[in-house]
Amino acid sequence: MRKLIILASGIALTASLSACGKSGMNRNRPDEFAVARQAPLVIPPDFALVPPQPGAPRPQDVKASDQALDALFGGSAARSAGESATLDAAGRSAADLGARSTAGSPTTPVVDKGGTTSEIIAAPAGNGREASAGTGAAAPQPTTPPAGTPQPQ
Secondary structure: OHHHHHHHHHHHHHHHHHOHHHOOOOOOOOOOOOOOOOOOOOOOOOOOOOOOOOOOOOOOOOOHHHHHHHHHHOOOOOOOHHHHHHHHHOOHHHOOOOHHHHHHOOOOOOOOOOHHHHHHHHOOOOOOOOOOOOOOOOOOOOOOOOOOOOOOO
């Protein structure tokens, strides 16, 4: 009798587990992070405005990628008083706007600092979002000290 109960419960357990794939638990659901909600309706301050054209984009809609960038990095921050004072003391107003062109000119006498300096000068002006740095040179080889030099322990 005991063997029969164990056998029957094993069969019932196997039968109940075999039906799990058909229960609809693995159906395709929408990705809650990919669902974009529409911005709420805004009451215009001027009621003489013409209604929007059908199919035209809503002016209060903002792209999700723009919202993500603003959330991650924020907008461009205003310069603080200390930063402005430092730039003024450094001569921001007297800066030559063509300094890169002058420095990159072949007729300008310069000290050879290697290819990295030339790459920096040749880089296009920008806000620094695409900036990258690298030397491109091989790692320096360790040198052996001259004979008779005490070795660090």
